Amino acid sequence: MEPILKARGLVKRFGKVIALNNADFDLYPGEVLAVIGDNGAGKSVMIKSLSGAIRPDSGKVWLDGDEVAFSTPLDARKQGIETVYQTLALSPALSIADNIFMGRELRKKGPLGTILKQLDRPAMNRFAREKLTELGLMTIQNIAQSVETLSGGQRQGVAVARAAAFGSKVIILDEPTAALGVKESRKVLELIQQVRDRGMPVVLISHNMPHVFEVADRIHVHRLGERLCTISPKDYTMSDAVAFMTGAKEAPAQEAA
Amino acid sequence: MHKLLLTSAIAFAATATGAFADTSACLITKTDTNPFFVKMREGAAAKAEELGIELKAYAGKIDGDNEAQVAAIETCIADGASGILITASDTAGIVPSIQKARDAGLLVIALDTPLDPIDAADMTFATDNFLAGELIGQWAAAKLGDAAADARIAMLDLGVSQPTVGVLRDQGFLQGFGIELGDPKKWGDEDDPRIVGHDVTAGNEEGGRKAMENLLITDPEINVVYTINEPAAAGAYEALKAMGRQDDVIVVSVDGGCPGVQNIADGVIGATSQQYPLLMASLGIEAIAAFAADGSKPEPTPGKDFYDTGVALVTGEPVDGVESISIEEGLALCWG
Amino acid sequence: MTETEFKGQDFEKSLTDATANVAEFDDSERSALRRFQQILHSTPSLVPLIVLAASLIVFGLLEERFFRAATLTLIMQQIAVVGILGVAQSLVILTAGIDLSVGAFAVFTSVVMGQFTFRYGIPPAISIVIGLAVGTALGAINGWLVAKVKLPPFIVTLGTWQIVLAANFMYSANETIRSQDIEAEAPILQFWGTSFKIGATTATLAVLLLIAIVIIMAYVLRQTAWGRHTYAVGDDPEAAELAGVQVKRQLIQVYALAGFFTAVAGWVMIGRYGSVSPAASTGQIGNIQAITAVVIGGISLFGGRGSILGMFFGALIVGVFELGLRMLGTNPQLTYLLIGVLIISAVATDQWIRKISG
Numbered sequence: 001m002e003p004i005l006k007a008r009g010l011v012k013r014f015g016k017v018i019a020l021n022n023a024d025f026d027l028y029p030g031e032v033l034a035v036i037g038d039n040g041a042g043k044s045v046m047i048k049s050l051s052g053a054i055r056p057d058s059g060k061v062w063l064d065g066d067e068v069a070f071s072t073p074l075d076a077r078k079q080g081i082e083t084v085y086q087t088l089a090l091s092p093a094l095s096i097a098d099n100i101f102m103g104r105e106l107r108k109k110g111p112l113g114t115i116l117k118q119l120d121r122p123a124m125n126r127f128a129r130e131k132l133t134e135l136g137l138m139t140i141q142n143i144a145q146s147v148e149t150l151s152g153g154q155r156q157g158v159a160v161a162r163a164a165a166f167g168s169k170v171i172i173l174d175e176p177t178a179a180l181g182v183k184e185s186r187k188v189l190e191l192i193q194q195v196r197d198r199g200m201p202v203v204l205i206s207h208n209m210p211h212v213f214e215v216a217d218r219i220h221v222h223r224l225g226e227r228l229c230t231i232s233p234k235d236y237t238m239s240d241a242v243a244f245m246t247g248a249k250e251a252p253a254q255e256a257a
Numbered sequence: 258m259h260k261l262l263l264t265s266a267i268a269f270a271a272t273a274t275g276a277f278a279d280t281s282a283c284l285i286t287k288t289d290t291n292p293f294f295v296k297m298r299e300g301a302a303a304k305a306e307e308l309g310i311e312l313k314a315y316a317g318k319i320d321g322d323n324e325a326q327v328a329a330i331e332t333c334i335a336d337g338a339s340g341i342l343i344t345a346s347d348t349a350g351i352v353p354s355i356q357k358a359r360d361a362g363l364l365v366i367a368l369d370t371p372l373d374p375i376d377a378a379d380m381t382f383a384t385d386n387f388l389a390g391e392l393i394g395q396w397a398a399a400k401l402g403d404a405a406a407d408a409r410i411a412m413l414d415l416g417v418s419q420p421t422v423g424v425l426r427d428q429g430f431l432q433g434f435g436i437e438l439g440d441p442k443k444w445g446d447e448d449d450p451r452i453v454g455h456d457v458t459a460g461n462e463e464g465g466r467k468a469m470e471n472l473l474i475t476d477p478e479i480n481v482v483y484t485i486n487e488p489a490a491a492g493a494y495e496a497l498k499a500m501g502r503q504d505d506v507i508v509v510s511v512d513g514g515c516p517g518v519q520n521i522a523d524g525v526i527g528a529t530s531q532q533y534p535l536l537m538a539s540l541g542i543e544a545i546a547a548f549a550a551d552g553s554k555p556e557p558t559p560g561k562d563f564y565d566t567g568v569a570l571v572t573g574e575p576v577d578g579v580e581s582i583s584i585e586e587g588l589a590l591c592w593g
Numbered sequence: 594m595t596e597t598e599f600k601g602q603d604f605e606k607s608l609t610d611a612t613a614n615v616a617e618f619d620d621s622e623r624s625a626l627r628r629f630q631q632i633l634h635s636t637p638s639l640v641p642l643i644v645l646a647a648s649l650i651v652f653g654l655l656e657e658r659f660f661r662a663a664t665l666t667l668i669m670q671q672i673a674v675v676g677i678l679g680v681a682q683s684l685v686i687l688t689a690g691i692d693l694s695v696g697a698f699a700v701f702t703s704v705v706m707g708q709f710t711f712r713y714g715i716p717p718a719i720s721i722v723i724g725l726a727v728g729t730a731l732g733a734i735n736g737w738l739v740a741k742v743k744l745p746p747f748i749v750t751l752g753t754w755q756i757v758l759a760a761n762f763m764y765s766a767n768e769t770i771r772s773q774d775i776e777a778e779a780p781i782l783q784f785w786g787t788s789f790k791i792g793a794t795t796a797t798l799a800v801l802l803l804i805a806i807v808i809i810m811a812y813v814l815r816q817t818a819w820g821r822h823t824y825a826v827g828d829d830p831e832a833a834e835l836a837g838v839q840v841k842r843q844l845i846q847v848y849a850l851a852g853f854f855t856a857v858a859g860w861v862m863i864g865r866y867g868s869v870s871p872a873a874s875t876g877q878i879g880n881i882q883a884i885t886a887v888v889i890g891g892i893s894l895f896g897g898r899g900s901i902l903g904m905f906f907g908a909l910i911v912g913v914f915e916l917g918l919r920m921l922g923t924n925p926q927l928t929y930l931l932i933g934v935l936i937i938s939a940v941a942t943d944q945w946i947r948k949i950s951g
């Protein structure tokens with residue numbers, strides 16, 4: 001099977017620091033790929049290179065078999081890669097629907113939309129409600145309520161729903177459970193599985209081993225700016241994974257890509 | 258011998274043409290945006306050029322800006338100027354700085370605006386603002402005739418801090434109109450029912466319009482409007498026009514700037530008391546020149562505690578008992 | 594350390610019986626106060642509307658002449674210029690910026706309109722268009738400096754305020770163009786001062802213009818993507834950028850539109866004051882007046898919150914206080930004192946409403 005998102009030989013330097021040292025990456029259709037690595041291993045730089053937030057110095061990226069080069073996150077998004085940042089990138093004062101459609105609003109049909117540029121709020125609200133319901137998120141009372149009135153988990157839910165609604169090829173989640181309580185994390189993990197079950201491949205960056213082992217199909221271990229190995233959570237324990245990523249244990253031979 | 262003669266000749270020539278080559282003077286105005294002060298600066302600059310005096314001009318940023326004027330005085334002292342001409346924004350607040358300048362041996366002349374107290378400056382070259390007010394007051398009363406007894410008067414003043422110029426004109430007007438004054442050092446304490454109210458204009462069109470509106474809403478029957486200056490009068494006229502009252506209200510003002518005199522011709526203002534800022538400034542420069550030459554100080558106008566640069570009532574409709582000049586004469590003498 | 598982590602692998606088993614409805618979006622139990630806070634939060638113009646209604650009632654009770662149509666239309670005329678500057682200011686403040694240059698731009702563009710007509714003999718209608726273009730261009734420069742050069746809006750507009758005001762005095766040579774000359778030769782400059790009858794009283798076209806601009810901008814901000822983006826940029830520019838808003842372009846457009854409105858205000862000023870005066874107080878204090886209306890109108894200085902309608906009510910509140918206190922014959926300084934109190938109360942209320950998220 002061809003990877004949906006593939007990278008080879010990514011290099012990124014910041015002055016004298018080499019953040020990415022010939023890193024490779026493979027994401028297959030329909031899987032949840034967890035990316036783990038110690039702080040400073042360069043995993044977030046690699047993810048940013050894939051989502052368009054950073055331009056690597058060298059190396060190539062393929063999406064769906066075609067070579068791509070993103071210069072902005074918008075570029076990546078247009079090609080079907082949606083990223084949920086750790087900061088969520090939500091506007092707290094705006095409504096759930098406004099946030100979900102930020103930057104790709106729907107306009108009314110006819111002159112109201114083309115001349116007066118009026119938003120099609122009923123359609124936007126309907127769509128937003130649909131997407132949230134699809135992910136089993138809610139019994140929403142008011143889709144027009146502002147995001148700041150939501151809990152951390154609910155906000156994560158909105159951000160994930162936005163990504164799932166528009167990401168046509170890949171969804172990248174950066175530390176989605178880091179700021180959440182136990183119960184809320186649980187909900188988000190369920191969300192990830194729901195997104196995957198709907199056929200959307202997910203990249204999950206996380207420090208939380210139990211979460212990684214619970215939802216990941218494969219685990220990409222990042223160490224010293226490159227991919228150390230890719231393991232299956234079925235074959236290794238959490239302590240193995242931690243040992244690989246900290247260098248306490250020799251990495252297993254790389255499985256065939 | 259020959260050489261000595263030559264040197265003397267050169268020295269004599271220098272005395273005749275450029276006696277004040279080393280003399281410098283400062284002009285400090287309230288702002289450098291009001292046309293009145295702009296003209297004053299032009300008058301001073303022209304005279305200074307003629308006498309070969311170096312003139313430096315300073316101004317506050319806005320009317321009432323005392324700090325900038327204090328800084329300007331300090332600069333002039335440090336600069337070694339012979340004298341300062343100043344229109345003070347804060348007539349009492351500036352006094353300690355003025356004293357410092359006089360202690361340092363500078364001649365300080367207040368232009369247009371007397372200091373508080375007036376003898377804080379060596380001399381004041383100014384319009385008799387009380388007289389300026391009195392003239393328009395008398396004119397307005399004479400114009401109304403018997404109706405003056407039932408007049409409804411709006412007073413459009415300068416600012417709530419009641420600067421002396423504004424108080425003098427205001428009180429002069431009321432006295433001229435035949436209204437009993439309270440304390441002549443402030444306005445607003447009169448109890449004559451003919452006065453509808455006092456409001457402040459900042460001396461520009463915006464303030465004039467708003468103040469007029471505020472007073473008209475209090476009493477739509479207003480038929481006499483005193484204004485601190487002609488821009489305020491122009492603003493007041495717009496408010497009157499908006500309410501259709503422009504033809505049955507008498508507007509009087511003080512200043513005599515060219516647009517103001519033109520406004521008399523156009524029927525916006527009934528009469529204005531014209532003052533002469535160019536004269537104030539050139540007399541001021543001459544005084545500094547004389548002081549630098551022989552230490553002499555200017556003398557006040559007999560009977561007054563300042564040098565009166567004169568005032569004339571300009572109107573197209575002269576009345577008996579009040580001396581006035583015509584619009585044409587006013588235009589010939591106007592500034593701005 | 595890792596040891597415990599591994600042992601704890603099953604720690605979430607105990608949660609299976611716990612309610613898992615954390616991500617449900619309903620909250621039924623709320624105190625009345627909390628509900629009120631919620632209402633204010635979703636309708637930010639409600640606070641100034643209540644204050645406006647209350648002040649109208651109080652002044653109406655204290656002063657019988659206050660409730661006459663003439664008084665009320667006069668207030669509208671008096672706030673027309675500040676209201677339009679307030680629209681410009683609202684746009685900028687919604688992006689978490691501030692515009693100190695609005696008043697100076699208004700005076701300068703009015704001078705441009707006047708001088709182009711009288712000094713160069715350009716037809717007044719074209720001079721007006723030039724004036725509007727100058728205002729828009731000046732605004733775009735503010736926006737460019739803020740968005741591209743990344744200078745703080747306060748600094749940028751503090752600078753352009755001084756620059757444009759000085760240019761205004763130099764260019765105009767401090768000369769006023771008289772109302773009578775404008776009326777005779779270029780009456781279109783005074784267009785917005787044209788008065789018309791409503792019932793027994795008169796109002797000027799400027800009043801209608803202000804209302805129209807407020808309605809249009811309320812629509813643009815609420816009902817178009819551009820408006821939503823303006824809020825998003827002010828709320829959290831990084832989030833907006835990541836969500837796909839072109840933040841820099843948006844900022845430049847916002848400042849340019851604000852500049853356009855200052856020029857409209859400049860045109861309205863000619864109608865209101867009759868003459869074109871470079872020394873108009875608006876150049877010095879127009880910015881503060883506009884900011885006052887915006888703040889009392891409940892728009893957050895932190896950006897992203899509030900509405901144009903609130904600003905309109907804020908400007909009206911100031912107008913009602915000024916005229917109302919004047920009619921009561923109080924010391925003019927009392928007006929400023931009370932407006933100061935209103936400003937602080939408005940910001941305190943804003944902070945309280947914002948606590949809703951906590």
